[in-house]
Amino acid sequence: MNSFHTAPSTAPSTSLLTDMYELTMLQSALHSGTASRPSVFELFGRRLPGSRRFGVVAGTGRLLDAIESFTFTGEQIDFLHRTGVVNDETLDYLRDYRFTGTIRGYAEGECYFAGSPLLSVEGTFAEACIIETVALSIYNYDCAVASAASRMTIAAHGRPCIDFGARRAHEQAAVAAARAAVVGGFVGTSNLEAGLAYDIPTFGTSAHSFTLLHDSEEEAFAAQIASLGTGTTILVDTYDVATGVERAVAAARAAGGELGAVRLDSGDLVAGAFKVRAQLDALGATSTKITVTSDLDEYAIAGLGAAPVDSYGVGTRLVTGSGRPTAALVYKLVERQGATGRMEEVAKFSSGGKSTVGGAKWAGRVLDSSGTAVEELVVSCSAQAEAMRALEAAHARPLQVTLVEEGRIVEEHRGHEALQAAAERHRVSRAELPYDAWRLSEGEPALPTRHVDLDGTGARRR
């Protein structure tokens, strides 16, 4: 069904990472003849989670991989048949399924706001509907982590932040978290799989267990330095911190060098860092750095801003989105062909809330004359050219790029270089925001979102 599709992926199929209702809806739509209606779905957040100032787009590269691998294997078809999830007509459709539509969206790393159309998925209802769940899973997690990471790197003010969160998240989520953290400005990860999968620099030296394994702290430190060199980072808080620091510096010097760094993983890190820095300086170990870990988040990092700390290892709060473990993004049908053959805007109208704005949308960031962003402009318009003219007239930087074109993935948006580009894009996008964006406190989004409906028709109740 797709003349463009790339070579079959060797990655495991992603097609069952899907809510069952996507497939039962497909079955009903195939039955009623509506499955092939051209449709537009959009992925967006109704608001930023937890009164955040901005969100960070992440997961784009992973989504493109997931779409490529979204095919139904024989085992999966057998499962759907055996359990009666869907009927034979639907299984025939799924057996040949590949996404052949077009996806536009914000480039990875871009900041986003309430109502920003992060993805616009165009295709038949059938093909665009069934990728909903996996698209939301990837974006909801990755954007949550990247958004938290960005707040942490703001608070760290240039000091390097490293992801140490693998143990506090699902084992595969942790790999995605390491990647999303890079989008948000982290420099590396402890997670080896993330190093292999995404070419992210990996970091790590030793835990308390390594000190406890040896008959004395001195033996442990000597063993580590003998194997990893004097430039290693020694964990000094297994017994007494001051004694640990003294022993660590002595062990490095006995091996003919100056110690690379010490790590503090408990206690009052602010006081601890000042004490350890003074001790290191008194010992003449002025080049020895201090790295801190232990339940850090953006607030703790900000609180350490004046302390003599050289880098931060962040675990739990990074991989759990610092209190917002999901970005609360949704995926909604906004336009589809009607019985007349014309494309029509559609929207949920319920008085109970969760209403949506119909129509395909085009977004731009409006900048003032100093280059500072002032507004997220979202134009509803069925004609792309007209929408682009409206953005240009408002001096808005267009935010959407083509990620998938008629089923063909735009390679520029995935892979190692795309990840580095996303990190750089985020740095630039964040720098463009007004100062309010950098505040850690809860509050209004740094940019208001303004909706303009150029068609002026709007969706209607049916």
Added chain:
Amino acid sequence: MNSFHTAPSTAPSTSLLTDMYELTMLQSALHSGTASRPSVFELFGRRLPGSRRFGVVAGTGRLLDAIESFTFTGEQIDFLHRTGVVNDETLDYLRDYRFTGTIRGYAEGECYFAGSPLLSVEGTFAEACIIETVALSIYNYDCAVASAASRMTIAAHGRPCIDFGARRAHEQAAVAAARAAVVGGFVGTSNLEAGLAYDIPTFGTSAHSFTLLHDSEEEAFAAQIASLGTGTTILVDTYDVATGVERAVAAARAAGGELGAVRLDSGDLVAGAFKVRAQLDALGATSTKITVTSDLDEYAIAGLGAAPVDSYGVGTRLVTGSGRPTAALVYKLVERQGATGRMEEVAKFSSGGKSTVGGAKWAGRVLDSSGTAVEELVVSCSAQAEAMRALEAAHARPLQVTLVEEGRIVEEHRGHEALQAAAERHRVSRAELPYDAWRLSEGEPALPTRHVDLDGTGARRR
């Protein structure tokens, strides 16, 4: 190195789902000759997260699968070599790695408390150290979800709860969440991969997009019923709920049956359920059930207790642990052979907190004469027989079972039947707890943990 190991797994290798420091510690320990020291690590929580009343053990079956797949492929060895993570001696060790030790632990589904030794991992330092990260990843996520699930099924008071959270968690975490939810008492999931992987019943019918796809709500409902039958669940809140209910019942009757259920996904669910029930009853559709979704958690479910609701679909708050997205479990070395050849207790002593209790531990739940649990008894003792006598003397039900014996996985603890057994075990274990355990408010653990050190030696500073 292991005469017992099972057939090579076809599952992807889990060995790089690991913090880099596990491997650099291994390198240093191989260099210092301590890597082969017999050691005992324990996995436990210092406290229950967020003042919860109890925790729920989950992830056991997944851990056993992960340990079986914890081998280093050629591609992984090449990566570690190319990036210089560890030296050649270490790569030689990893190339042949299989876990050959013994793991005892709480059976899946068991309730746990502060300091409960959920896993005791015995082996060489090397082999027990490097599975730390993946063990923690699995337990921290799965226990967090199962613990939240159990609170929700307490609140639901027998009404069925179904996992609808796939879209709000990392795509693979969502599969684990569906499984953990079953341990906590959920009856099914929307997640098809969880259905395939773990034989969990799957549920799902339609979304707002299905209604919007059609030219009218009537056409959408007729299409769904024509394909899925009158027993289906119709989503009635796309436009006006009362009109939706009327149309849904009429559509089912036009097809010759009574409607299975309606779903409410927005608005005030308590008021909504009462109104819809009254309307259904007035229409004579007394057998038509009501299912509710929309940001449910244990408190919202409790609040719906008096409302005429038949089942709950729970998303975000389930898969994110209802405010506690990680169980905050740690993995610590508690005992290892010293230079003398004797096993010695070890522990972290830092004044800054995070201190640990040394020595291998044996746990039992002390019940009173009525069969109600009153205490979690944790005995530190190097001799198993002596520890078991102490538990018996205290009328404590022993809590640990053997999960892995000298590298051989005890099959009873993984697979589909193990998951069902875990759900049943949790039901029984939870019922044994005092009434306080069922309170949703924050507070003290339902059981105090009492530590007894039979050896009386204790760990010492080194």
